[in-house]
Amino acid sequence: xxxxxxxxxxxxxxxxxxxxxxxxxxxxxxxxxxxxxxxxxxxxxxxxxxxxxxxxxxxxxxxxxxxxxxxxxxxxxxxxxxxxxxxxxxxxxxxxxxxxxxxxxxxxxxxxxxxxxxxxxxxxxxxxxxxxxxxxxxxxxxxxxxxxxxxxxxxxxxxxxxxxxxxxxxxxxxxxxxxxxxxxxxxxxxxxxxxxxxxxxxxxxxxxxxxxxxxxxxxxxxxxxxxxxxxxxxxxxxxxxxxxxxxxxxxxxxxxxxxxxxxxxxxxxxxxxxxxxxxxxxxxxxxxxxxxxxxxxxxxxxxxxxxxxxxxxxxxxxxxxxxxxxxxxxxxxxxxxxxxxxxxxxxxxxxxxxxxxxxxxxxxxxxxxxxxxxxxxxxxxxxxxxxxxxxxxxxxxxxxxxxxxxxxxxxxxxxxxxxxxxxxxxxxxxxxxxxxxxxxxxx
Amino acid sequence: xxxxxxxxxxxxxxxxxxxxxxxxxxxxxxxxxxxxxxxxxxxxxxxxxxxxxxxxxxxxxxxxxxxxxxxxxxxxxxxxxxxxxxxxxx
Numbered sequence: 001x002x003x004x005x006x007x008x009x010x011x012x013x014x015x016x017x018x019x020x021x022x023x024x025x026x027x028x029x030x031x032x033x034x035x036x037x038x039x040x041x042x043x044x045x046x047x048x049x050x051x052x053x054x055x056x057x058x059x060x061x062x063x064x065x066x067x068x069x070x071x072x073x074x075x076x077x078x079x080x081x082x083x084x085x086x087x088x089x090x091x092x093x094x095x096x097x098x099x100x101x102x103x104x105x106x107x108x109x110x111x112x113x114x115x116x117x118x119x120x121x122x123x124x125x126x127x128x129x130x131x132x133x134x135x136x137x138x139x140x141x142x143x144x145x146x147x148x149x150x151x152x153x154x155x156x157x158x159x160x161x162x163x164x165x166x167x168x169x170x171x172x173x174x175x176x177x178x179x180x181x182x183x184x185x186x187x188x189x190x191x192x193x194x195x196x197x198x199x200x201x202x203x204x205x206x207x208x209x210x211x212x213x214x215x216x217x218x219x220x221x222x223x224x225x226x227x228x229x230x231x232x233x234x235x236x237x238x239x240x241x242x243x244x245x246x247x248x249x250x251x252x253x254x255x256x257x258x259x260x261x262x263x264x265x266x267x268x269x270x271x272x273x274x275x276x277x278x279x280x281x282x283x284x285x286x287x288x289x290x291x292x293x294x295x296x297x298x299x300x301x302x303x304x305x306x307x308x309x310x311x312x313x314x315x316x317x318x319x320x321x322x323x324x325x326x327x328x329x330x331x332x333x334x335x336x337x338x339x340x341x342x343x344x345x346x347x348x349x350x351x352x353x354x355x356x357x358x359x360x361x362x363x364x365x366x367x368x369x370x371x372x373x374x375x376x377x378x379x380x381x382x383x384x385x386x387x388x389x390x391x392x393x394x395x396x397x398x399x400x401x402x403x404x405x406x407x408x409x410x411x412x413x414x415x416x417x418x419x420x421x422x423x424x425x426x427x428x429x430x431x432x433x434x435x436x437x438x439x440x441x442x443x
Numbered sequence: 444x445x446x447x448x449x450x451x452x453x454x455x456x457x458x459x460x461x462x463x464x465x466x467x468x469x470x471x472x473x474x475x476x477x478x479x480x481x482x483x484x485x486x487x488x489x490x491x492x493x494x495x496x497x498x499x500x501x502x503x504x505x506x507x508x509x510x511x512x513x514x515x516x517x518x519x520x521x522x523x524x525x526x527x528x529x530x531x532x533x
Contacts, residue, residue: 048480110484117482118469162489167498169512172505176512184523192530198450218486246483247465251474279485282497286476297497304488313524321531369495376489405447406454413457442502 014084016150021347023077024157028351031374032359035367043070043377044104046111053113071100074381078150087144095145096385099392102128103384118247120277121380122218122239122387129391138392148232148389153344155382156223156311160351162372162379163308166360171298174439177430178273179302182423186214187310190415198407203322204230208238209408211310213415216303217242217276222383223311227345228318232390233402239387241412242276249416250280254287265438266431268292272299273423274416290443298441308352315345 014022034041044066049055075096082092106128110121132138138146168176187210194206207228212221218239225235253275257267268285271292275281278300285296319340320332360368403409430436468474475482485491488498505512 114469114472116480116484117472117475118465118484120484120486122486159487162487166509168516169505169509171503172507173512173515174503176515180516180519184520184527188523188527188530191527195531216487243483244461244465247468248461250483251468254474277483277486278488279481279491280483282485282491283474283476283479283482286479287474293497294500294502297500298503301488301498309520313520313527317524317527321528365499366495369499372489373494376487380490405451406458407450409454409458410450439503 013086014081015343016085017153017343017347019081019084020150020153020157020344023081023154024160024344024347024351027073027077027158027378028161028371028375031371031378035370035374036363040065041069042066042374043073043381044107045377045380046107048111048113048116050113055108067104070377070381071097073378074100074385078154081150081154082144082147085150091141091144093145095142098142099145099385099388102132102388103381106384106388107380117283120218120239120243121384123243125384125387126236126240126391129388130394130396131391133392133394134396142392146389146392148386148393149226151382151386151389152222152226153342155379155386156226157344157347157351158375158379158382159219159223160308160348161355161375163305163348163352163355164360164368165305165308165352165356167301167305170301171295172439174269174430174436175299175302178269178299178423178426179306182273182419182426183214183303183306183310185422186415186419187211189418190214190411193414194407194411198411200407200411202231202234204228204318205234205237205402205408206411207314207318208234209241209412210415211314212238212242212276213412214419215306215310216278216300217246219304220307220310222386223307223348224314227311227315227342228322229342233394233398236387236390236394237399237402237408241409245412245416246276246280249275250277250284254284254292257288264289264292265295265441266427268295269299269427269431270420270423272296273303273427274420275300278304291441294441294443305352308349312345312349315341 031041044063047058049058075093078096079089079093083089103125106121106125109115110119110124115124171178187207190210190213191206194200194210195203200206204225208221208225208230211224212218221235221238221242224230225238253271254267257270262270267288268291271284271288272281272295275284281296281300282293285293316337319337323340324332355368431438481491488494491497
């Protein structure tokens with residue numbers, strides 16, 4: 001009888017990937033309905049404070065309402081999900097509540113004027129998690145909620161709704177050439193350089209760094225790390241390197257472009273194709289001028305849609321080649337691909353296609369933008385919880401090992417230099433006016 | 444062994460000035476635009492305040508139909524994926 005009960009309860013268990021898909025899609029549907037009904041559902045985000053603006057200015061009734069709503073929504077979804085994963089929901093909720101408080105601190109710090117403009121919350125989430133883990137340690141009661149992959153997969157499915165495939169026409173064939181021709185070439189260059197020249201055994205780290213460099217920094221790194229089943233430290237290393245170099249590129253690229261007289265059109269396209277974070281692209285483009293800003297954002301908006309395709313291709317590549325050691329002579333079957341493919345990638349991809357080809361044509365760009373404003377903060381909270389979890393489950397010795405004698409850094413620098421050179425060549429070919437007519441961009 | 448040592452030295456030569464310059468940039472608020480309340484910290488387009496102003500600008504109208512662009516997108520994706528598998532096997 002007890003065996004029968006055990007079998008019955010096991011049958012009710014849901015895989016983590018399926019749960020991420022369910023939670024993600026339920027949140028997307030709720031966000032869509034609340035936007036259409038005009039009901040507030042947004043999660044808490046801090047406005048910039050510091051540099052003359054007091055933090056207390058934003059602490060009001062609405063602030064606390066958002067804070068409570070954010071906690072309740074995330075706690076309910078993740079705790080119920082934990083129950084369906086076969087975990088103790090009470091123990092999970094206890095740990096989750098503390099990680100949520102740490103997340104609150106992370107988002108508070110990262111909204112400070114200077115930090116907000118240069119560093120991402122992922123950086124502070126890692127630091128705070130690491131500090132806790134390597135000083136006071138992680139108590140046993142907190143560990144049930146330290147679940148990096150659970151939060152990341154859910155955040156990615158939510159993010160899928162904002163990856164709008166229709167943006168592919170934003171800059172026509174010019175954008176396709178600059179963003180879509182260059183990006184996979186850089187990824188393959190970095191893959192071969194990392195695995196064959198630097199002989200890095202950690203292939204998930206190589207592909208995570210490659211996508212962070214060539215696509216769009218942190219968001220691409222998160223998606224690719226999950227698709228390649230990278231270790232938590234692979235993701236944190238790739239994101240840390242990308243964050244630091246983005247600061248430099250945001251400041252120096254416009255200066256160099258001005259110095260060499262590249263012009264706003266080509267300069268903006270070069271920035272859009274090479275600077276990792278979308279915020280940094282917009283700022284660097286604006287520093288050059290209005291045309292550069294527009295061109296930079298047009299190119300970057302196409303790169304943003306590549307996240308889903310790259311993550312899907314990486315998942316298939318790792319399933320069919322890397323996890324099978326790459327040497328197997330047996331052809332991989334479709335059912336084997338299906339069994340081993342991380343299913344949340346399908347949810348991420350499905351959310352993107354639904355938003356692009358069903359919701360946007362039916363309800364318009366403005367509605368989709370309004371829904372994505374709501375979803376973006378839930379996605380950020382999920383990622384904050386994930387990065388705190390990474391920090392909490394990492395010790396300093398592991399980080400030292402992860403650095404692999406400096407090889408990941410060399411890989412990033414070589415890849416970024418190749419990215420800049422190749423993007424420049426393509427930008428010159430298509431936007432110099434020597435080979436093709438110049439695009440008519442309205443300002 | 445010698446190569447590993449060289450890589451280690453090069454990476455140290457790169458990372459120390461990089462961190463120093465990044466710190467200098469942040470301390471002096473270099474490269475910022477006063478009118479924009481964000482920077483590199485907005486890692487994804489939806490993190491930019493009022494992102495639709497930048498992303499949904501409709502600044503360029505493509506004379507090429509969407510289906511051609513999608514077909515080229517998928518074609519290049521297929522070719523480059525096959526190339527990746529081939530190059531990795533070599």
